[in-house]
Amino acid sequence: MIKYGELALHTGFGGSIDQQTILDFVDSGHNVLMGVSSEASEAIRNLAAEFGVDLDDKGTKVFDHFNYAAKADGTVDHTLLATRDLVDAPVITGGPYKKPILFRGAAATVPADSELATVVLSAPATAYSHDPKKAMLEPPSLMAGGAISLVTAVQARNNARMVVAGSVEMFTNEFFSMKVNVGGESTGSANRKFTVALARWAFQDRGVLVASHLRHHKLGEAAQPAGYRVNDEVEFLVDIHEVEAGASKPYAADDVQLEFIMLNPYIRVPLTHDGQGTYSLRFKVPDVYGVFKYYIDYSHRGYSYIKLTHQVPVRPFKHNEYERFLVCAYPYYASAVSMMGGFFALGFFFLYHK
The missing domain is CATH 2.60.40.1930 (Macroglobulin (MG2) domain)
Structure with a gap:
């Protein structure tokens, strides 16, 4: 879907749109909202990398065996995360929220020294990214815990805004109305309010x-x-x-x-x-x-x-703007006057006295 002034990307590029076209679109001051999934194409991943967001390998998903949400029917899915780890920037998130934000999708990382990118929604400390079709030979190091960015906001130096969300499902009506069990308590989700606030920020409707x-x-x-x-x-x-x-x-x-x-x-x-x-x-x-x-x-x-x-x-001061007499120069004024007085006294005494 493409709208004048804004661009929302879903799967891949089509027609005459390519990566450079989208970058020129951003350079001209327009905004981009990207919702990606674990099966996102290389074109989408390369575009996210241009924005300073590195998505994990194709096929990987974010897992969490502690902070997951069970559906109301009792179905357990360890890729369905329930998190409240929002950045302290209400103008972007619209939060804080009492209800959790549901997420299922791909992980991303952002360089720690990035000046333009902000991790809006981060994964819980117990989360990790892994391809379920492959064996895990060693624990993940880079794509684990709070280092995982679930939603990233980027504001370019020309004030163009880009949002990279690692989940397309978090924007769906299913996640808006989903009832889940988190920590033994039944609750709804804050996805509707969160995604609306995020989209408003991305398209410069706030902030x-x-x-x-x-x-x-x-x-x-x-x-x-x-x-x-x-x-x-x-x-x-x-x-x-x-x-x-x-x-x-x-x-x-x-x-x-x-x-x-x-x-x-x-x-x-x-x-x-x-x-x-x-x-x-x-x-x-x-x-x-x-x-x-x-x-x-x-x-x-x-x-x-x-x-x-x-x-x-x-x-600087003009020549006629300086003060005529400076307080700090009074000792010099006094010495000059005393010298002249002494000269006249000595001359008078020399001329008129034998």
């Missing part, structure tokens, strides 16, 4: 930040100047709003930082917000002249990135 109305001025003035003088008192302001379901609301966070940079940051201070979406900071311009720039590089898990830059020149 989108928009920065606008960047302005700055000297304290006591309203107009934005073309440049500043060293040691000027300055106020910087920017509006940040969160867009969800097409509606905009003020975004409130305490970790948005402003940098005032010339090669290196001279100032790096958190911005304060008024609860209405306006972030501001008052500071003194450094006693260094040159071309500076305001710089905001904000990335919070689950939200779109914000990168703002704005250049402003900083000049």
